[in-house]
Amino acid sequence: MFGQRSISEMEWYYAKHGERQGPVSLATLRSMVVTGEVAQTDLVWRKGMVDWIPARQVAEISGVDSEPSTSPVSSPTGEIRTPQSEVRVAGPVAHERIPNYLVQSILVTILCCWPFGIPAIIFAAKVDGLVARGDIAGAMDASKKAKTWAWVSFGSGMAFIVLYVALIGLGVISEL
């Protein structure tokens, strides 16, 4: 009976550093929220839920004494922690760790001037919308693709400049 119950409780997942963690039992997750290992703002999910939602919005999880661990959030000096309280400052929501590479994508498009920057911008622009919809996996995928295309664009731009300078050096396109 007990064993059966604990297996069925191993159903919670949480997002940390933009990655899915778990499964853990409800009891474990609750204690992780209490110790601050999982922040109130970190996204959690279990089978049957439509979307990932912040831990504080799940009554079963945040019902346990959530006030003390949320108070340091607003404190700008939250970085300074007292040794006895290992409570990590409930930092930004885990998904804020997912970089969107938007700035980099625009930069390589404008500076390298080749069409490879466009897919980078398209993927980069999708990241935050996917996160807002709770599609963490999709957001991480878009983030990765934006990064890849940004590097492709940067690499091809650099390759072209090197080639161009070399050709000028050889006098091949001295007319330009």
Next chain:
Amino acid sequence: MSARLILVFGLAVVGLLGVSHLKENDPETDGTFLPPCSFHEVTGLHCPGCGGTRAGHALANFRIGDALKKNALLVVLLPFLVVGITLEGLAWVKGRDYRGPRVRLPGGLSWWLPGVIVGFWILRNVPMWPFDLLAPR
């Protein structure tokens, strides 16, 4: 000091030197270290960044009107890019400990930004008024 901090600091110094070089040298008369756009050299078409160096020269000398004529999109995006580069640089230096803001694009605008850039790219190559106003001039 971490290697990342040194690298970002070095890039910032190079960037500031670049801006001061750009301020002193007009790309239209003296292109030393101010390369033309490779896409334009090959295709003859204007890319979304074409005119950017000249716009930067105009901006560095506080001539916003001239800058808008060279590359309006870049002038509009520049404040966001400057903030974005600063925040991304900070985030990269601090790694996982970074808890500051980052440039975010609301989901509703997902197609808006790529659309504007691609649209700008196409329209500024249409050789008739009013689209030619978007080409560097």
